Amino acid sequence: MEPVLNTQNTQESVAIDRILENHCQQAGALLPILHAIQDAFGHIPDSAVARIAGALNQSCAEIHGVISFYQHFRSEPAARHTVHVCQAEACQARGGRELTAHAERVLGCKLHEHSPDRAFGLEAVHCLGLCASGPAIQLDDRQHARVDPARLDQLLHQAREA
């Protein structure tokens, strides 16, 4: 579970300070900072943006611009689990489109949305480097290859039970 977030949350505040401190000497620190914050909180909380801007002597707009440019970073909390389904060519050649359609059906949402119960977010990814064993997906931090619809159902079920 992600920690509950609000601006008053001092734990969060301390954690952000520590991250900023760890990176203050680093050249080009913004991406490392954003990664560290997202790793800690699951997303980049709005409250962090002004603090980052202050620490790097940049404007909030600049920080927002960077966050929104990169697909990896998210400003909103993720669903409980995230499924990334590869949309790239080598997986297409092995039924990646059909697998995506199946995922949309069983999760009841489209790509870039989450299931109505917020148990799963469904995301696109362009290649996981598993192209000889497609179709490939990533479920939270584990990658899976040779995933047919039945295997996907099984993985989703395991995640739900876990």
Added chain:
Amino acid sequence: MPIRIFVPLDSAARAVGADETAAAIQQEAARRGEPVELVRNGSRGMFWLEPLVEVQTGAARIAYGPVGAGDVASLFDAGFLHGGAHELAQGPTEELPYLRDQQRLTFARVGVIAPLSLAEYQAQHGYAGLRRALTLPPEAIVDEVSAAGLRGRGGAAFPTGIKWRTVAQAEADQKYILCNADEGDSGTFSDRMVMEGDPFMLLEGMTIAAIAVGATRGYIYVRSEYPQALAILREAATLAARAGLLGDDILGSGRSFHLEVRQAAGSYVCGEETAMMESLEGKRGIVRAKPPLPALSGLYGKPSVVNNVISLASVPRILANGATAYAAHGSGRSRGTLPIQLGGNIRRGGLVERAFGVTLRELLYDYGGGSASGRPIRAVQVGGPLGAYLTEAQFDLPLDYEAFAAADAVLGHGGVVVFDDTVDMLQQARHAMAFCAAESCGKCTPCRIGSTRGVELIDQLRAGEATAAPRLRELCAIMRKASMCAMGGMTPYPVLSALDHFPEDFATGACPAVAQGEAR
């Protein structure tokens, strides 16, 4: 002596259950009181056999695969610890034709050693290249790389020696070595296999580059989709620094090279070298205008070498064994070997390192064994999402930069993605345009707006408007000529090749079985 058993930690092996297989082997060995030493190696690159378990029996390693956790007990019953017969037994790994018939120079150790064992790396010629480089004047290192004929493996095939010389001759208080490990091209995974399977080779190559051009800092920019490669590289860098192979006074030479491993954040265009530098500086990945060349004004405006993982990983061997040995491989102006990645709808997908000059047909049928579905191979996309689609009539093309260019195609990073006859080439062309629209950095109009128009035109074609075809060609001509970088400039390759080689899929009223629109 415990028997050594190898179970790959490569992401593609783990994604099909290698961790569970490894755990089952350990449990079963403990239950039976058999002393075993379980080694997590890189992958041999025969992915249809993963998880590929190898057992060291005397001098040879015997392969079993694909081994699921459920197969483990029966393997013990069959005496696999001594190479016993079993339906999953493949024989001695090195004698498997797929592997035996390769020229593994860069991949010589991948899948063989434990990736984070500096001792094993050094026992297998690791750091011999750096040791030799430290005895040479810097210009001689650059000469060696030039004489080897090494060209960049990231896609553009620019001579590495010329790039290094430019940086070496530039005057500056700071220079950088930047390793492009963004490996954004779909259908490619050779960088990943090197980073996960033989990380010290990359560090050694970067260190040699640093000494050759006078750089003291470097970055590896690793795509965020490769979390394990990132973790292994970071660990390898720590180990190398501890052993005096990175940091200050490398091997007592008085030379320093400080390396940082950076995580990218899911943007394809950040694989373009100037966008990558923007990203390393903490900005959005917007492509910079060239000139100035990164070699003269790169990261923070300082002279920078930008090279792909495989380019840099090729360097230690060139230095250790000499340029002549490397240049002896290859065809025409394409010297050395190319790690080819066979993916998509192929029976035996994997990593095939061969000297340039091997034909697509050999790769697809001799190595690959035809399509995985058993249906005829209809189209092959070579060189990533911006590469051309080739047809059966072109399968005798040798893999050689010039031969591909003459056929209006590219080798790129060496990805070969196979499609059977159920492919809908209009849908593939649409995907290429849609990908460009999604990943464009937005700096120039032909790419940013053109790609969106391209999607619309292809939709019109699907709807039966024949006049859209000439307009699509015109648009492609503009994108090709007027885009600032290869994102917009090369998207026409997959689109036009699909249109030219598979016109039947674009004919009015063509409506293949799989024609669900790709409105995502």
